[in-house]
Each structure stands twice: as structure tokens, then as C-alpha cells.
Amino acid sequence: MATSELRPKDPGIDPATGEFRVIGQGQTFRSITEKISRIVLTPRTPLGWFAYFAVAGSGTTMLMVALTWLFLKGVGIWAITQPVAWGFAIINFVWWIGIGHAGTLISAILLLFKQSWRNSISRFAEAMTIFAVMCAAMFPVIHVGRPWLGYWLLPLPFTMDVWPQFRSPLMWDTFAVSTYATISVVFWYVGMIPDFGTFRDRAQSKIAKYFYGVLSWGWRGSVRHWVQYETASLLLAGLATPLVLSVHTVISFDFAVAVLPGWHTTIFPPYFVAGAIYSGFAMVLTLAIPLRKYYHLEQLVTERHIDNMGKLMLVTGFIVGYGYAMEAFMAWYSADHWEAFTFWNRAFGPMGWSYWLLLTCNLFIPLTTLWVRRLRTNIAFMFVMSIIVNTGMWFERFVIIVTSLTRDFLPSAWGTYRATKWDYMTFFGSVTFFLFMFLLFVRFLPMIPMNEIRLLLPQAKIKPKVTAEAGD
Amino acid sequence: MPAREGIYGLLAEFETPGDLVRAARQSYQDGWRRLDCYSPFPLEEAAEAIGFHRDKVPLVTLIGGLLGGAAMFGLETWISVLAFPLNIAGRPMYSWPAFIVPAYEWTILWAGLSAAFGMLALCGLPALYHPVFNAPNFRDGATTDKFFLCLEALDPKFDAAEARKYLESFQPVSVVEVEY
Numbered sequence: 001m002a003t004s005e006l007r008p009k010d011p012g013i014d015p016a017t018g019e020f021r022v023i024g025q026g027q028t029f030r031s032i033t034e035k036i037s038r039i040v041l042t043p044r045t046p047l048g049w050f051a052y053f054a055v056a057g058s059g060t061t062m063l064m065v066a067l068t069w070l071f072l073k074g075v076g077i078w079a080i081t082q083p084v085a086w087g088f089a090i091i092n093f094v095w096w097i098g099i100g101h102a103g104t105l106i107s108a109i110l111l112l113f114k115q116s117w118r119n120s121i122s123r124f125a126e127a128m129t130i131f132a133v134m135c136a137a138m139f140p141v142i143h144v145g146r147p148w149l150g151y152w153l154l155p156l157p158f159t160m161d162v163w164p165q166f167r168s169p170l171m172w173d174t175f176a177v178s179t180y181a182t183i184s185v186v187f188w189y190v191g192m193i194p195d196f197g198t199f200r201d202r203a204q205s206k207i208a209k210y211f212y213g214v215l216s217w218g219w220r221g222s223v224r225h226w227v228q229y230e231t232a233s234l235l236l237a238g239l240a241t242p243l244v245l246s247v248h249t250v251i252s253f254d255f256a257v258a259v260l261p262g263w264h265t266t267i268f269p270p271y272f273v274a275g276a277i278y279s280g281f282a283m284v285l286t287l288a289i290p291l292r293k294y295y296h297l298e299q300l301v302t303e304r305h306i307d308n309m310g311k312l313m314l315v316t317g318f319i320v321g322y323g324y325a326m327e328a329f330m331a332w333y334s335a336d337h338w339e340a341f342t343f344w345n346r347a348f349g350p351m352g353w354s355y356w357l358l359l360t361c362n363l364f365i366p367l368t369t370l371w372v373r374r375l376r377t378n379i380a381f382m383f384v385m386s387i388i389v390n391t392g393m394w395f396e397r398f399v400i401i402v403t404s405l406t407r408d409f410l411p412s413a414w415g416t417y418r419a420t421k422w423d424y425m426t427f428f429g430s431v432t433f434f435l436f437m438f439l440l441f442v443r444f445l446p447m448i449p450m451n452e453i454r455l456l457l458p459q460a461k462i463k464p465k466v467t468a469e470a471g472d
Numbered sequence: 473m474p475a476r477e478g479i480y481g482l483l484a485e486f487e488t489p490g491d492l493v494r495a496a497r498q499s500y501q502d503g504w505r506r507l508d509c510y511s512p513f514p515l516e517e518a519a520e521a522i523g524f525h526r527d528k529v530p531l532v533t534l535i536g537g538l539l540g541g542a543a544m545f546g547l548e549t550w551i552s553v554l555a556f557p558l559n560i561a562g563r564p565m566y567s568w569p570a571f572i573v574p575a576y577e578w579t580i581l582w583a584g585l586s587a588a589f590g591m592l593a594l595c596g597l598p599a600l601y602h603p604v605f606n607a608p609n610f611r612d613g614a615t616t617d618k619f620f621l622c623l624e625a626l627d628p629k630f631d632a633a634e635a636r637k638y639l640e641s642f643q644p645v646s647v648v649e650v651e652y
Binding site: 028029030033155161162163164165166167171172175176178179182183186187189190194197198200201202213214217218219220221222223224225226227228229230231232235236239240242243246250253451452454455459460462463 | 488489490493508509510511512513514515516517518519522524527529530533537544547548551552555556558560563567570571573574576577578580581583584585587588590591592594595597598599600601602604605611612613614615616617
């Protein structure tokens with residue numbers, strides 16, 4: 001595409017490639033290190049941070065209230081009953097796990113494909129993954145009714161000699177989600193070790209020196225260590241890549257292995273994975289756009305990043321669209337009476353509004369507008385778009401779970417679903433808990449990987465010295 | 473091992489990665505073996521220049537992954553066949569296709585943990601104390617924008633005065649002694 005014609009004198013565009021620059025011009029190793037470490041090592045926390053922290057903290061308190069009441073009274077305070085036994089808890093679980101996927105995709109798959117533009121956003125995308133998985137993992141545990149028995153999911157030797165049943169997808173889920181959480185945390189932490197070393201060396205206060213010194217494990221930047229570090233990062237990326245594809249696949253088995261019409265389909269694994277990445281990129285945008293503005297990181301998280309994430313959303317959005325189309329097609333092609341009815345019920349039943357809302361948010365708005373580069377680099381537009389897509393993806397899970405469960409085979413067993421205030425408090429509480437964790441991360445940990453950004457600078461290339469002998 | 477003259481080595485500071493790599497390559501060619509380079513970002517060329525090619529992280533990862541997968545598959549088989557046999561819809565006790573998913577997850581889990589912690593162990597980390605931190609200029613930029621070459625006193629070629637002269641021939645920003 002002829003970029004130079006589109007925006008002839010834009011300094012954000014590299015004349016050599018016609019692409020947006022990954023890093024703004026004129027940065028040095030020291031300037032980027034200072035820019036990133038100042039956010040954490042400053043003695044003054046911006047007032048705005050406290051304001052957001054207060055809001056997120058109040059929301060988290062609301063979550064704690066909702067959970068305490070839940071533990072006292074039981075899951076009856078939620079709207080779940082027969083036939084809808086999987087209400088908000090499982091919708092939120094699938095939604096949150098999906099959001100996490102973009103972080104792993106950015107940190108693992110894009111690393112393997114040598115997409116170096118990812119370096120600026122990889123760290124906070126990974127942090128987003130971890131906090132999203134924390135929110136997600138909470139829901140199945142509180143949904144079991146007796147959360148203090150949650151450890152029964154693990155194959156532990158009990159006095160009663162009861163062991164888990166490994167033929168169940170719910171058991172596979174336990175392992176998929178716990179592995180995903182562990183590997184994400186390890187990948188994230190290993191990535192931060194050299195940056196902790198930088199913080200240790202730049203910190204002024206004694207506490208910060210000790211704190212980051214211990215977290216850095218005494219990292220000193222020896223090139224022998226760097227080689228092994230790079231190998232380990234690459235291997236972790238390679239290992240996390242199948243996780244991106246497998247975690248949501250296993251979660252879709254929870255549905256696809258059941259015989260319920262609307263769930264029992266083979267399109268679910270790829271369609272869940274694409275939807276997960278779609279919502280994940282939307283969440284990365286929701287977080288990245290305010291962050292780059294408030295912390296003045298426009299030189300590091302450039303229009304190129306926003307543009308590329310828009311393109312990735314366009315791609316995954318189309319895969320999701322294919323999933324919806326295939327569901328509709330199979331409802332007709334299977335010649336199965338119940339499948340056809342479920343589809344009709346989704347679109348035109350009493351909860352049909354949610355199906356049309358999801359199509360509007362996930363397909364009609366994004367897939368018509370994200371083609372336009374001018375809109376993809378319009379920051380305000382992309383922020384609104386990210387919220388729209390995440391809303392759409394939440395409703396996708398609502399449609400899958402609630403409309404399928406309310407009306408299955410026997411009309412005499414049909415029911416309806418209306419969430420209670422405790423459902424809403426838990427859901428919005430989990431959103432604020434996510435923000436709460438993210439604000440702590442932004443304040444105390446390196447949100448942009450300094451060591452990887454240094455590699456993007458032209459100074460990091462080894463140039464032959466003029467005086468050096470030829471062939472040296 | 474006791475060090476000669478109470479010093480760990482001589483530390484030369486360079487401004488660019490290119491200068492560091494050239495100095496490191498020359499030193500290695502001139503027979504120095506106890507030497508190390510320090511850089512604020514991964515600098516593979518410098519590691520190759522000082523003769524560091526082998527790296528055991530992949531092997532550790534492979535072993536960890538295989539053990540993890542085998543352990544979970546074995547556990548599932550033991551639980552389902554011997555410890556707690558359950559008849560689920562008439563399926564065989566040893567229904568191995570269902571056991572693949574957790575075994576696959578544990579392969580990844582233990583391979584990943586082995587890669588991360590194996591790498592740290594192979595690097596000799598955690599090492600909260602190291603002599604190079606004593607150098608006055610090291611803490612001021614080794615993890616930001618400075619490049620260091622350290623000739624260690626343990627090298628049989630090492631002689632404080634000779635080594636200093638040798639390092640100065642590379643025109644570094646500075647050469648300082650590193651004490652234990």
C-alpha cells in the first residue's frame with residue numbers, strides 16, 4: 001500500500017520501508033532505560049494513579065463482599081438453577097481466559113515469527129494474561145459451591161482414597177488452566193529478570209535496591225548468561241505456543257463433549273481459540289491506549305503497534321465470523337431437529353437480542369471499519385472499538401451458555417435466566433480486580449521490557465570499525 | 473580458589489557493542505580463556521567471540537518435558553486402573569486417549585519449568601554477590617548502556633600491569649581493577 005502518498009511527511013513513517021516506525025526517532029539506550037525505569041523508581045506516584053487505584057480498590061472490595069456472601073449462603077444467591085446451571089460464573093471464566101490469550105500470542109508466537117514490533121507491548125500483554133487467568137481461575141472454584149474443597153480437583157492422596165476422574169473434560173481443564181497460569185508466570189518473570197537488574201542498579205532507595213536486587217537473582221548481564229537466557233526464552237516461547245492453541249481448545253471441550261444442542265459441535269475448538277485471541281487483542285488495546293498516553297510512551301508504543309493489533313483483530317474477527325456462519329450452516333445441514341431449533345431460538349427466541357448484539361459488536365462494526373488504515377491509527381476510535389469487541393465477546397459466551405441451556409430437548413424442562421445483583425457484583429468486581437492488579441504492576445514492575453527495546457535501536461547493531469582490518 | 477594479588481580481574485569499559493566484540497575476539501585469539509563480557513542486552517557475537525558455544529538449556533528442557541509427560545500419564549493410568557477404578561459409561565479402565573490431554577499439559581509444564589529454572593541454575597544464579605559489582609563504574613551502566621570486558625586474575629596469562637597495558641590497546645573508555 002502506498003503509504004507515502006497517504007501521509008507524505010509523517011515522521012512516524014520510516015521512508016525506507018513505508019511502514020510505521022516501531023520506535024520513535026532519536027532514542028538511545030540510556031533515554032529509553034530512563035523513560036521506562038522512571039515510571040517505577042520515581043519517589044512520587046502520580047495522583048491520577050491513586051485515583052484509579054481507589055476506584056479499582058473499591059470495586060475489589062465489592063468483589064470481596066460478594067464472595068463473602070456467596071461463601072456464607074452458597075451459590076443459590078446467583079441466578080443459576082435448572083436448567084441454566086452454568087450462569088455468569090462460566091461465562092466470566094471463558095471470557096477472562098480468552099482475554100489472556102493475546103498476551104501469550106504476543107509473547108510467544110510473535111517472538112517465534114521474529115515480529116520485533118511486539119517487544120514494546122509484550123510485557124504488559126503478559127501481565128494482562130496473568131491477571132486475566134487469575135480472574136478466570138477464580139470462577140470455577142467459587143462456582144463449585146464448596147470452594148474450600150477446590151483442591152479435590154487435584155490428584156492428591158486423600159485419606160478417603162478418592163481420586164479424580166480423568167475421562168472428564170472438566171479434569172482436563174484443571175490441568176490446561178493451571179499449566180497455562182504457571183507457564184505464563186514463569187515466562188513473565190524470566191523476562192523481567194534483566195530489567196530487575198537494571199532497576200537494582202538505578203534505584204536510589206535502599207529498599208528498592210534490595211527488593212529489585214533479590215528479584216533479579218543477581219543478574220549481571222554476562223554474555224554467557226545472555227546466550228542461555230535467550231535459549232530459554234525461545235524454548236519457553238515454543239512451549240507456550242501450543243498452549244495458546246490448547247487452552248481454549250480444552251475449554252471448548254467442556255461444551256463440545258456434552259450432548260446439548262448448540263454445544264455439541266466440532267467447530268468449537270478453532271472458533272473458541274480465534275475468539276480468545278480476538279478479545280485478547282481488544283483488551284491489550286483497552287490497556288495500551290490509556291497507558292501510552294498517561295505515561296507518555298508514544299515513542300515506544302507507536303501507531304505501528306495500534307495498527308498491527310487492528311490488523312490482527314481483523315483476521316481473528318473473520319475466523320470468528322466463519323465460526324458463526326458454520327454454526328448456522330450446520331444447524332441446517334445436520335438435519336437435526338434440535339440443532340435447527342437451537343439456532344432459531346438463539347436468533348429469534350426470547351433472548352434473541354443478545355445474539356444480534358453479539359453479531360453487531362463482533363462482526364458488523366469491527367469487520368467493516370478495521371479495513372481502513374486511517375481508522376486503525378485513530379487512537380480514540382481503536383479504544384472504543386476495543387470496548388465494543390470485548391462486550392461482543394462477553395455476549396458470545398452468554399449466547400453459547402445461556403440460550404443453549406434455557407431450551408434444550410424437552411419443552412417441559414425449559415426455563416429462563418435472569419442474573420441477580422450478586423452475579424453483577426461478582427462480574428464487575430472481577431473487572432476491577434483485574435485493573436487493581438494491573439495498576440500495581442504498572443507502578444512496581446517494568447511494564448516495557450527494556451532489554452528487548454534496546455535490541456530495536458540501531459545502536460545495538462554491530463558495525464565494523466573503520467580502522468579495523470578487513471575480514472576482522 | 474585463591475586469587476592472585478587479591479584482585480578478581482581487570483574490567484575495561486566500552487561505549488559500543490562493536491568495540492566490545494572486537495576486543496573480546498582479539499583477547500580470545502591471543503589466548504585468554506578466563507574472561508567474560510557484560511552487556512545490557514543479548515549479545516550473541518560477544519559470547520561466540522569468547523568461545524561460548526555450547527548451551528545445555530535445550531537438553532534440560534527435553535528431559536524435564538519427557539519426565540513430566542511420563543509422570544502424568546503414569547499417574548492417570550495408576551489412578552484409573554489400580555487405585556480408583558470407576559466405570560464411566562462402560563469405557564475401558566485404561567482409556568488412554570482421554571489421558572493424553574493432562575499428560576500433554578504436564579509435558580509443557582515441566583519442560584517450561586525446566587527451561588526457566590534450569591537456565592538460571594546453569595548460569596549459576598541466584599548469585600546476589602559477584603566481584604564485578606565492586607567496580608565503581610559497573611553498577612552505573614552495565615545494565616543500561618555500557619559494555620564491559622573482564623580479564624580475570626585466574627587466567628594463567630594474567631599479570632596486573634601487563635593485562636592493563638593489553639586492555640588499553642583496545643582504547644576503552646576506562647580500565648579498572650576489580651577487587652574481591
